[in-house]
Amino acid sequence: MSRTALRICPLCEATCGLTLTIEDGRVTRARGDREDVFSKGFICPKGAAFPELDNDPDRLRTPLVRDGGELREATWEEAFDAVAAGLRPVAERYGANSVGVVLGNPNVHTMAGALYPPLLVAGLGTRSLFTASTVDQMPKHVSSGLLFGDANAIPVPDLDRTDHLLLIGANPLESNGSLCTAPDFPGRLKALKARGGTLTVVDPRRTRTARLADRHIAVRPGTDALLLAAMAHTLLDEGLADPGPLTPHLDGLGELRDALRDFTPEAAAAACDVDADTIRTLARELAAAPTAAVYGRIGSCTVPHGTLASWLVDVLNILTGNLDQPGGALFPLSATDKTPRPAGPGRGFALGRWHSRVSRHPEAKSELPLSALAEEIDTVTDEGEPVRALIVVAANPVLSAPDGNRLDKALGSLDFMVSVDPYLNETSRHAHVVLPPPPPSQSPHYDFAFNTLAVRNQVRYTRPAVPLEPGRMAETEILARLILAATGMHGTDPSAVDEMVIDQTLGKAVNDPVSPVHGRDPKELADLLTGADGPERRLDMMLRLGPYGDGFGARPDGLRLARLLEHPHGIDLGPLRPRLPQPLKTRSGKVELLPAPIAADLPRLRTALHERAEGLVLVGRRHLRSNNSWLHNVPALTGGSNRCTLHLHPDDAERLGIADGQPVRITGAGGAVTAPAEITDAVRKGVVSLPHGWGHDRPGTRLRHAAGDPGANVNQLLDGTRLDPLSGNAVLNGIPVEVAPAAAEAAEKLEALT
Ligand SMILES: Nc1nc2c(c(=O)[nH]1)N[C@H]1C(S)=C(S)[C@@H](COP(=O)(O)OP(=O)(O)OC[C@H]3O[C@@H](n4cnc5c(=O)[nH]c(N)nc54)[C@H](O)[C@@H]3O)O[C@H]1N2
Ligand SMILES: Nc1nc2c(c(=O)[nH]1)N[C@H]1C(S)=C(S)[C@@H](COP(=O)(O)OP(=O)(O)OC[C@H]3O[C@@H](n4cnc5c(=O)[nH]c(N)nc54)[C@H](O)[C@@H]3O)O[C@H]1N2
Ligand code: SF4
Numbered sequence: 001m002s003r004t005a006l007r008i009c010p011l012c013e014a015t016c017g018l019t020l021t022i023e024d025g026r027v028t029r030a031r032g033d034r035e036d037v038f039s040k041g042f043i044c045p046k047g048a049a050f051p052e053l054d055n056d057p058d059r060l061r062t063p064l065v066r067d068g069g070e071l072r073e074a075t076w077e078e079a080f081d082a083v084a085a086g087l088r089p090v091a092e093r094y095g096a097n098s099v100g101v102v103l104g105n106p107n108v109h110t111m112a113g114a115l116y117p118p119l120l121v122a123g124l125g126t127r128s129l130f131t132a133s134t135v136d137q138m139p140k141h142v143s144s145g146l147l148f149g150d151a152n153a154i155p156v157p158d159l160d161r162t163d164h165l166l167l168i169g170a171n172p173l174e175s176n177g178s179l180c181t182a183p184d185f186p187g188r189l190k191a192l193k194a195r196g197g198t199l200t201v202v203d204p205r206r207t208r209t210a211r212l213a214d215r216h217i218a219v220r221p222g223t224d225a226l227l228l229a230a231m232a233h234t235l236l237d238e239g240l241a242d243p244g245p246l247t248p249h250l251d252g253l254g255e256l257r258d259a260l261r262d263f264t265p266e267a268a269a270a271a272c273d274v275d276a277d278t279i280r281t282l283a284r285e286l287a288a289a290p291t292a293a294v295y296g297r298i299g300s301c302t303v304p305h306g307t308l309a310s311w312l313v314d315v316l317n318i319l320t321g322n323l324d325q326p327g328g329a330l331f332p333l334s335a336t337d338k339t340p341r342p343a344g345p346g347r348g349f350a351l352g353r354w355h356s357r358v359s360r361h362p363e364a365k366s367e368l369p370l371s372a373l374a375e376e377i378d379t380v381t382d383e384g385e386p387v388r389a390l391i392v393v394a395a396n397p398v399l400s401a402p403d404g405n406r407l408d409k410a411l412g413s414l415d416f417m418v419s420v421d422p423y424l425n426e427t428s429r430h431a432h433v434v435l436p437p438p439p440p441s442q443s444p445h446y447d448f449a450f451n452t453l454a455v456r457n458q459v460r461y462t463r464p465a466v467p468l469e470p471g472r473m474a475e476t477e478i479l480a481r482l483i484l485a486a487t488g489m490h491g492t493d494p495s496a497v498d499e500m501v502i503d504q505t506l507g508k509a510v511n512d513p514v515s516p517v518h519g520r521d522p523k524e525l526a527d528l529l530t531g532a533d534g535p536e537r538r539l540d541m542m543l544r545l546g547p548y549g550d551g552f553g554a555r556p557d558g559l560r561l562a563r564l565l566e567h568p569h570g571i572d573l574g575p576l577r578p579r580l581p582q583p584l585k586t587r588s589g590k591v592e593l594l595p596a597p598i599a600a601d602l603p604r605l606r607t608a609l610h611e612r613a614e615g616l617v618l619v620g621r622r623h624l625r626s627n628n629s630w631l632h633n634v635p636a637l638t639g640g641s642n643r644c645t646l647h648l649h650p651d652d653a654e655r656l657g658i659a660d661g662q663p664v665r666i667t668g669a670g671g672a673v674t675a676p677a678e679i680t681d682a683v684r685k686g687v688v689s690l691p692h693g694w695g696h697d698r699p700g701t702r703l704r705h706a707a708g709d710p711g712a713n714v715n716q717l718l719d720g721t722r723l724d725p726l727s728g729n730a731v732l733n734g735i736p737v738e739v740a741p742a743a744a745e746a747a748e749k750l751e752a753l754t
């Protein structure tokens with residue numbers, strides 16, 4: 001018997017609505033949901049491969065527990081007993097920081113990942129927190145924290161209404177967008193052009209997105225902050241800066257002008273390899289456009305000046321009067337945001353409240369750099385304890401973080417490690433206990449994170465499309481039980497975790513004068529909550545307390561879970577609207593244009609005006625049918641253009657004596673890897689490109705398809721020492737490398753594999 005069910009796609013930030021065909025309890029087909037209020041039927045090849053991914057025979061079906069050195073299948077009871085027995089003695093003997101937590105990217109794509117990890121970290125009281133954010137967007141959080149007082153207040157380009165989009169270090173035609181949730185990003189860019197708007201792309205590679213652009217600037221990797229500073233300088237110098245209605249909300253405009261004085265287009269041109277006239281033109285076009293948005297993504301974050309570049313993106317939006325304006329860059333208002341508090345001074349954003357033990361990296365957003373995880377495990381210092389036990393949820397840092405070989409070794413030395421992961425992969429193979437979540441078809445979906453970054457305010461929720469198979473445990477319950485086992489409450493009913501959150505949240509809300517439930521009885525409110533289980537009750541509570549919520553009856557036509565369930569294709573909440581000054585939480589209550597940590601980092605940028613690496617530098621790239629390190633086991637998504645090859649410009653290939661397809665050895669500070677060369681003028685001269693997430697050739701994994709074409713781990717070229725100092729974000733782009741034809745032996749090995 002065949003039926004259909006709706007499911008929001010968890011595979012990238014676009015959050016497309018899918019219509020799944022279910023036959024005999026298995027997903028057999030995925031199509032775009034044409035009635036979805038946001039995605040309107042869009043689907044990409046990854047979404048279309050949902051059935052293969054969901055049914056992957058290598059997915060773990062039961063927990064694994066290490067027994068005499070080997071991982072064996074176990075019951076859930078045995079697994080959680082082992083977690084409690086493994087973690088508690090470490091925490092009790094060596095203290096809270098000796099238990100580390102690593103949170104990976106899929107946590108922002110699951111309901112469980114949004115609702116439980118904050119409780120886990122708080123419950124453990126550990127400062128040893130490492131997440132994918134520090135190999136990704138931490139610079140943007142830090143710049144938002146400093147500018148707006150809220151690390152999560154990230155302005156989003158108004159794709160559907162802007163007249164001019166300046167896109168820096170992003171390739172949404174392959175990635176489908178990031179920190180800008182927009183199903184059918186490619187179609188929205190085409191619509192921008194169709195309505196007469198202009199698209200400028202800044203990228204060292206001529207990407208598919210760049211090919212769509214009116215203008216492509218092939219900047220030298222790692223120099224966007226200089227380019228943007230010179231653009232801001234031009235606006236200020238030529239009298240083009242006009243923040244308009246933002247002016248009363250700004251602090252430090254004069255100081256900003258002084259701070260950027262040295263960054264003239266002439267001074268920046270050589271370092272960026274963009275001539276001064278072009279820089280001026282970019283600035284003038286931005287100022288002249290009726291509306292414009294500057295949008296920077298991973299290519300502007302994972303570089304030595306990532307925080308400065310992220311800050312300058314918003315400085316340009318502010319100076320041209322486009323921040324918080326339709327057609328510019330606005331702050332979304334999601335349905336589970338806390339009820340907006342009144343505008344006014346806030347507590348501000350603190351940075352570096354503590355430091356990592358070994359290299360003294362400052363914390364950012366309570367996180368330490370993922371680049372420092374290996375040394376925090378394998379290095380003993382006079383001060384504090386190394387990380388001796390690790391909880392890894394949805395992360396594969398052996399491939400996604402710098403120097404996988406060192407981390408691989410470090411993980412093998414831990415007293416105890418637990419992984420919550422559907423696969424036995426390069427990272428989870430080190431775990432003493434692996435707790436596998438069910439496949440996505442058996443999980444509910446709500447986008448807590450991406451709705452705060454969406455180009456349109458909307459709200460959607462999909463329940464599990466297929467009931468849990470026998471022997472499966474929902475990931476929400478896995479994480480609730482993990483919290484209890486890790487914090488000395490092993491054996492407690494996991495629903496206690498949700499009820500505790502509900503009690504605390506409602507208890508706080510009734511005491512908050514701006515809350516719609518101020519003065520009411522929290523017990524009475526808790527009784528009003530609906531939902532099939534704890535996570536749904538928490539969602540109902542967040543919706544009802546949120547900006548569109550029913551306020552538990554205060555606004556009877558407002559949002560609540562029951563209403564959302566009546567709208568399975570979602571509810572549209574309208575276009576983004578101006579919100580300032582309300583989102584500001586700085587101490588001044590204003591946008592702080594030149595925050596002290598930024599000002600203190602500018603001398604480093606000034607030095608970069610005169611720096612230019614001699615040899616080749618490496619950048620990454622994403623392929624449409626890939627996703628970081630974990631989709632290479634799906635045959636439908638591998639092969640074709642999705643291959644781990646080194647892109648090399650024809651001139652560089654000739655100089656180095658390298659032929660197309662020939663195996664080459666790439667050497668960086670952290671090591672060397674071998675990959676076939678792919679000669680293409682899509683990369684600029686002096687730049688080579690290798691995708692990340694490959695290197696599936698370690699023993700003890702169960703990724704049978706991926707192991708057949710393992711590729712090379714680009715992050716082995718890094719040694720973990722190159723960071724953006726303000727955010728602790730890894731430098732993954734613009735890294736110096738040497739490239740040479742591979743020695744015969746390595747070449748044969750590669751040949752045998754491909
Ligand atoms: N050189 C280089 N390195 C990079 C990048 C780059 O551009 N260049 N990009 C960086 C970026 S942006 C990111 S976000 C990181 C990503 O790096 P990670 O956060 O390590 O994420 P993934 O590599 O996607 O691995 C995700 C893990 O989650 C598991 N998983 C999948 N679905 C689920 C689920 O539903 N529940 C649970 N519990 N687990 C699940 C997978 O099996 C896999 O083990 O990589 C970074 N690394
Ligand atoms: N198909 C697919 N989609 C994905 C992912 C995936 O792995 N595959 N990963 C998801 C994740 S976790 C994320 S964070 C997003 C990322 O989404 P995007 O930010 O769009 O990521 P990329 O496609 O890597 O595009 C980054 C671009 O920056 C360029 N670049 C490199 N260095 C520099 C530089 O110094 N300056 C400038 N201006 N550009 C530079 C690169 O050439 C590349 O084209 O994608 C998400 N979507
Ligand atoms: S664009 Fe992203 S969310 Fe949409 S179908 Fe593709 S992978 Fe899924």
Ligand SMILES: [Mo]
Binds near residue numbers: 105132136
């Ligand atoms: Mo990411």
